[in-house]
Amino acid sequence: MRAKIFRYAVLVGVAALLLSAGMFFRIQLRAEETEIFERLAIEAEYAKNGLARGGKTYLAGLPDESRITWIDRDGTVLYDSAARTDSMENHLSHEEIRQALEQGEGRSSRFSKTLQRRTFYYALRMSDGTVLRVSCDHSNLGEMMRVVALPGAGILVLVLLLSVFFSDRLARQIVRPINSLDMDQPRAVYPELGPLVDRLRSQNETIADQMADLRRRQEEFSVLTDSMREGFLLLGSRGEILSANHIAQDLLAQSPVQTLEDPACEQTIVQTARRALKGSRDEARLNLNDRVWQIIANPVRLDRARAGAVLLMLDITERDQRERLRREFSANVSHELKTPLTAISGFAELMKEGMVPPEQVKEFAGDIYDQSRRLMALVEDILDLSRLEENTRPRPMTQVDLSALAGRVMRQLEPVAGRFSIRLEQELAPCTVLGDESILEEMLYNLIDNAIKYNRPGGWVRVSTGLRSSFPFACVADNGIGIPPDEHERVFERFYRVDKSRSRAMGGTGLGLSIVKHGATYHNARLSLDSAPGKGSRVTLTFSTEKH
Numbered sequence: 001m002r003a004k005i006f007r008y009a010v011l012v013g014v015a016a017l018l019l020s021a022g023m024f025f026r027i028q029l030r031a032e033e034t035e036i037f038e039r040l041a042i043e044a045e046y047a048k049n050g051l052a053r054g055g056k057t058y059l060a061g062l063p064d065e066s067r068i069t070w071i072d073r074d075g076t077v078l079y080d081s082a083a084r085t086d087s088m089e090n091h092l093s094h095e096e097i098r099q100a101l102e103q104g105e106g107r108s109s110r111f112s113k114t115l116q117r118r119t120f121y122y123a124l125r126m127s128d129g130t131v132l133r134v135s136c137d138h139s140n141l142g143e144m145m146r147v148v149a150l151p152g153a154g155i156l157v158l159v160l161l162l163s164v165f166f167s168d169r170l171a172r173q174i175v176r177p178i179n180s181l182d183m184d185q186p187r188a189v190y191p192e193l194g195p196l197v198d199r200l201r202s203q204n205e206t207i208a209d210q211m212a213d214l215r216r217r218q219e220e221f222s223v224l225t226d227s228m229r230e231g232f233l234l235l236g237s238r239g240e241i242l243s244a245n246h247i248a249q250d251l252l253a254q255s256p257v258q259t260l261e262d263p264a265c266e267q268t269i270v271q272t273a274r275r276a277l278k279g280s281r282d283e284a285r286l287n288l289n290d291r292v293w294q295i296i297a298n299p300v301r302l303d304r305a306r307a308g309a310v311l312l313m314l315d316i317t318e319r320d321q322r323e324r325l326r327r328e329f330s331a332n333v334s335h336e337l338k339t340p341l342t343a344i345s346g347f348a349e350l351m352k353e354g355m356v357p358p359e360q361v362k363e364f365a366g367d368i369y370d371q372s373r374r375l376m377a378l379v380e381d382i383l384d385l386s387r388l389e390e391n392t393r394p395r396p397m398t399q400v401d402l403s404a405l406a407g408r409v410m411r412q413l414e415p416v417a418g419r420f421s422i423r424l425e426q427e428l429a430p431c432t433v434l435g436d437e438s439i440l441e442e443m444l445y446n447l448i449d450n451a452i453k454y455n456r457p458g459g460w461v462r463v464s465t466g467l468r469s470s471f472p473f474a475c476v477a478d479n480g481i482g483i484p485p486d487e488h489e490r491v492f493e494r495f496y497r498v499d500k501s502r503s504r505a506m507g508g509t510g511l512g513l514s515i516v517k518h519g520a521t522y523h524n525a526r527l528s529l530d531s532a533p534g535k536g537s538r539v540t541l542t543f544s545t546e547k548h
């Protein structure tokens with residue numbers, strides 16, 4: 001813009017100079033022309049008077065300043081002060097002669113290219129009808145130009161320099177306020193810029209509105225993705241991170257990263273994302289910080305062109321554990337079922353083959369009976385557990401008197417306790433819970449049964465119920481063999497036993513505490529175990545009064 005203003009200003013300067021020079025020369029020429037014609041008219045008037053008085057002799061005696069020609073009415077040259085008359089052509093065709101013959105006087109000028117000069121003619125009609133013409137040459141424009149060429153060129157250069165200087169200043173002055181225009185809050189520095197500034201202002205407002213809208217959407221999007229329990233990662237076509245919620249960021253790298261190219265990025269995610277960026281869906285598993293993640297990457301297409309990829313990261317730790325437990329459970333169940341079945345079929349086979357002496361038949365039948373009881377207990381426990389796990393007991397909850405229930409279970413187990421010389425003690429304060437009586441009975445049975453089974457001869461088992469901080473509770477304590485601290489979690493797993501042979505010998509299935517744990521969950525109760533090897537164990541169930 002500055003260059004353009006500058007160019008135009010210089011052009012205007014030079015054009016103005018040339019135009020005024022041209023006009024000056026033209027006015028000058030006109031003035032000179034008028035002056036010449038006036039002089040020629042005076043001379044012609046003198047010559048006319050002289051000719052009238054003295055004839056040709058007068059003309060011949062005149063000085064040579066101007067050329068004088070006397071022309072007859074028919075155009076024949078009668079006299080010429082500069083040439084021989086007999087060699088001269090008829091002058092009737094000459095402009096000034098025709099004018100003089102018609103109007104009394106005539107004037108014209110002609111330019112001779114060969115002589116490079118202009119000749120001015122003034123003709124006057126005499127009273128006898130002849131025409132007297134006075135003419136003179138005049139230095140032409142070229143000559144004049146030569147005279148003024150040097151100072152003119154000097155002036156031109158000066159004007160050029162001045163116009164360059166002022167044009168530059170002008171261009172700077174015009175452009176400076178435009179350059180220093182505050183684009184955020186524009187003000188019209190020139191009235192001509194008013195519409196442009198108004199437009200800028202309205203565009204600024206539109207942009208601000210759109211930016212606010214974009215920010216709001218971005219925030220909404222962030223809130224949405226951050227509240228997700230899954231990791232969410234949106235990638236551009238070159239692997240640049242367009243959006244990532246905090247789970248995705250944590251999984252991707254330990255510090256914030258902008259692109260997948262960053263070497264700090266988790267390589268499993270990078271590889272999966274790369275395949276999606278190439279256009280195909282991919283999945284992967286990632287084990288990180290004791291959790292298992294499933295990475296699902298899908299390509300994103302815009303107008304059929306690959307535009308990036310979107311990755312979802314699902315925490316499948318629980319699902320994974322459940323699957324592992326289920327696999328273990330199936331393997332354990334078959335193993336547990338196989339043991340008594342093998343024994344039963346072995347004993348039965350011996351009896352069938354008649355290989356058992358008659359006096360031992362009763363003993364063998366007793367063994368078969370024990371193994372089948374064990375099998376039944378196992379199947380019952382498995383069924384209970386699976387029902388509890390699937391929550392498929394459609395029985396309605398009722399108010400259950402926990403102390404009465406505990407007393408009943410203790411009475412059931414008294415013979416067993418007696419067999420192992422275990423003393424049963426009770427501190428049963430009345431309390432009721434909303435629950436399923438048969439499940440609660442089974443839970444208490446398993447706990448008291450365990451306290452008797454994993455005890456020492458002469459040991460004790462204390463069962464207490466009541467309210468603690470207005471919450472109903474049931475507690476089974478013993479001074480038996482106890483459980484090592486690192487096994488506390490595991491004893492609630494299915495089929496887990498601390499001492500396998502002892503459990504088997506006691507007819508344990510390995511499912512008792514597992515049923516207790518699921519029963520507690522079913523009743524929304526808190527289950528705690530306090531136990532140490534050689535000192536004994538205490539299992540407490542604390543029920544919440546909330547309904548569920």
Ligand code: ADP
Pocket residue numbers: 446450451452454455478480481482483491492496497498499503504507508509510511512513514536537
């Ligand atoms: P089991 O049918 O073998 O008794 P449980 O699930 O009831 O299976 O118990 C799991 C294991 O926890 C038992 O095998 C035993 O080793 C241990 N256990 C349970 N209760 C007690 C207790 N009161 N004292 C010591 N060990 C116990």
